[in-house]
Amino acid sequence: MPKTSETVLTKGVVDSCNAADRRYDVWDSKLPGFGLRVGTSGAKTYVVRYRANGGGRSAPRRYVTVGRHGTLTVEQARKKAQQILAEAMVGEDPAMQRNARREELKMAALIDLYEKEGCFIQRGKRQGEPMKDRTKTYTIARLRHHVVPLLGTKRVSEVNVSEIERFFRDVATGKSASDTKIGHRKRIVVRGGDGAARKVFRDLSAVFSFAVRRQIVETNPCEKAVVRKTDNRRERFLSIDEIKRLGTALDELEAEGMNLKALQITRLWVLTGCRRQEIAELKWNEIDFERGLLVLADSKTGRSVRPLAAAAVKLLQTIERDEDSDFVFPADSGESFFQGTKKVWPKIIAKAGLEGVTPHTLRHTVGAIATSSGEALALTGAILGHANMRSTMIYAHVEMDPSKLAADRVGAQLAAALGTGV
Numbered sequence: 204m205p206k207t208s209e210t211v212l213t214k215g216v217v218d219s220c221n222a223a224d225r226r227y228d229v230w231d232s233k234l235p236g237f238g239l240r241v242g243t244s245g246a247k248t249y250v251v252r253y254r255a256n257g258g259g260r261s262a263p264r265r266y267v268t269v270g271r272h273g274t275l276t277v278e279q280a281r282k283k284a285q286q287i288l289a290e291a292m293v294g295e296d297p298a299m300q301r302n303a304r305r306e307e308l309k310m311a312a313l314i315d316l317y318e319k320e321g322c323f324i325q326r327g328k329r330q331g332e333p334m335k336d337r338t339k340t341y342t343i344a345r346l347r348h349h350v351v352p353l354l355g356t357k358r359v360s361e362v363n364v365s366e367i368e369r370f371f372r373d374v375a376t377g378k379s380a381s382d383t384k385i386g387h388r389k390r391i392v393v394r395g396g397d398g399a400a401r402k403v404f405r406d407l408s409a410v411f412s413f414a415v416r417r418q419i420v421e422t423n424p425c426e427k428a429v430v431r432k433t434d435n436r437r438e439r440f441l442s443i444d445e446i447k448r449l450g451t452a453l454d455e456l457e458a459e460g461m462n463l464k465a466l467q468i469t470r471l472w473v474l475t476g477c478r479r480q481e482i483a484e485l486k487w488n489e490i491d492f493e494r495g496l497l498v499l500a501d502s503k504t505g506r507s508v509r510p511l512a513a514a515a516v517k518l519l520q521t522i523e524r525d526e527d528s529d530f531v532f533p534a535d536s537g538e539s540f541f542q543g544t545k546k547v548w549p550k551i552i553a554k555a556g557l558e559g560v561t562p563h564t565l566r567h568t569v570g571a572i573a574t575s576s577g578e579a580l581a582l583t584g585a586i587l588g589h590a591n592m593r594s595t596m597i598y599a600h601v602e603m604d605p606s607k608l609a610a611d612r613v614g615a616q617l618a619a620a621l622g623t624g625v
Contacts, residue, residue: 212239212277217247237284239272247272249280253291255299265291265298310362311355313414314346321413335503337480342406348393349379349403350410359420367407367428374400397431404430439564440571443620445557446473450621452555464532465547467522472562473621474515474614476569476587478503479562484540485531490519495607499588507588510607512614573613586610 210216212231220229222245230238230252240248249269254262269275269283287297308316322334322342334342353370354362373379377395384390408425415423441449453466471482481502489498495516497509511519525533532541544562552560570587586609 212237212281214277217272217277220247221245231281234281234284234288236288237269237281249275249277249284251284251287251297253288253297255291255296256294265296267298267301307358307360308419309355310357310359311351313359313410313419314343314350314355316417317346317410317413318343321410325409325412329505335501338503342409345399345403345406346410348381348391349374349395349399350407352379352381359414362424364424364427367404367424368430370407371400371404371428371430374403400430401432404428404432439560440568441557441560441564443572443616445555446568446617446620447622449473449551449555449557452551454622456551456554461550462543462547464541465544465551467518468532468541468544469548469551469562469565470518470621471515472565473568473617474512474518475509476566477509478566479544483532483542483544486529487524487531488529490531492516492520495610502588509588510586510610512610512618514614514618569613569617572616573609576613576616586613 209230209232211233212229216229217239220239220241222241222243224243226240226242228238228240228250230236236252238250238252240250242248248271251267251269253265253267254260255265256262267287269280269287272280275283290297318339322339324330324332324334333339350370353373354366357366374395375397379393380395381393382390383393404425408423411420411423411425414420449469453469457463457466468482471477471485472479475482475497477497481497481499485497486500489500490496490511491498495511495513497507497511499507499509519531522531524531527533528538530540533539534541535543548562552558566587573586
């Protein structure tokens with residue numbers, strides 16, 4: 204076979220083409236621009252040759268690979284070649300388009316970019332503010348643990364609505380779940396499930412909104428995806444009887460010698476309705492004993508002032524201060540705060556027989572007890588430190604502040620049920 208020749212390409216002709224000292228092409232006389240390229244190893248590849256910008260002698264010549272012989276038959280390759288040549292005839296440039304797709308951002312790279320430049324609050328009063336460090340850490344971890352394994356190698360433009368819906372189902376059924384050892388007695392355990400799917404779906408939607416703003420994509424495919432974005436269940440909260448069981452369990456565990464810091468943190472979760480880390484990381488200078496307030500320098504919603512129930516104040520006053528630490532609950536070793544509640548919590552709820560209850564359940568419990576006791580929603584919001592109530596807290600220094608009285612009334616009920624003796 205000559206180095207460059209022209210004939211009607213058939214299976215027989217292709218099979219007769221053998222390797223030579225140099226690569227050569229055999230062009231099809233039936234479809235101009237369609238050919239077979241034979242490499243020095245004998246590999247046979249169907250190619251298309253055309254001139255860009257609609258043709259013309261001065262236009263640059265392009266080559267596009269159609270596919271390997273064996274994977275494609277001659278006729279299948281010829282049909283694909285016809286499509287490519289038709290695109291070139293109307294002024295498109297298939298070779299350049301293919302190169303652009305190869306260079307296009309992949310989902311894994313988009314998440315890298317989002318971590319570097321996109322982790323900001325996208326709506327609400329704090330729009331435009333950076334995410335809290337912990338929020339950013341959890342968000343990026345979810346994206347890396349679920350999105351990267353399932354969608355990371357896909358080009359951003361290839362991820363459409365159906366891909367998003369499939370991704371949601373895959374996370375829900377545990378396809379991204381993993382258990383990876385990362386060091387001595389250290390593991391990263393990633394769990395799937397409906398809750399994980401809903402959380403990472405919200406994260407992924409934020410990533411695509413960022414990509415739209417950066418003009419990386421034109422639309423956010425998450426917006427039209429048909430997925431179950433909420434679980435339609437009421438928030439779990441404890442009844443007074445269940446709080447009594449919790450209080451009894453805490454007393455029994457204290458008598459058994461369980462770490463007192465973990466138990467006192469749990470009691471304060473119940474009495475204050477604070478978020479888990481707001482109590483675990485609490486510093487002495489954030490407690491105003493005189494006015495009965497928590498003045499949190501940096502909560503989830505920024506600076507936050509909360510009324511403290513008298514029962515909570517009394518409990519805090521019983522805690523011995525470590526002069527070498529600013530934290531109310533310092534770590535047993537090192538200079539940080541106590542971080543052992545995660546290991547102790549399962550023992551607490553097992554002892555109380557409260558399966559499925561989380562520290563955040565206690566926060567919902569305070570809100571539920573407050574509203575069911577007749578406290579106004581605004582006062583409940585003040586106790587819990589909701590962001591939309593921050594403006595009202597400038598009056599927290601006023602004596603007999605209604606929110607402080609509400610906190611006392613709610614705290615008294617909870618303290619009685621908890622059996623703290625305060």
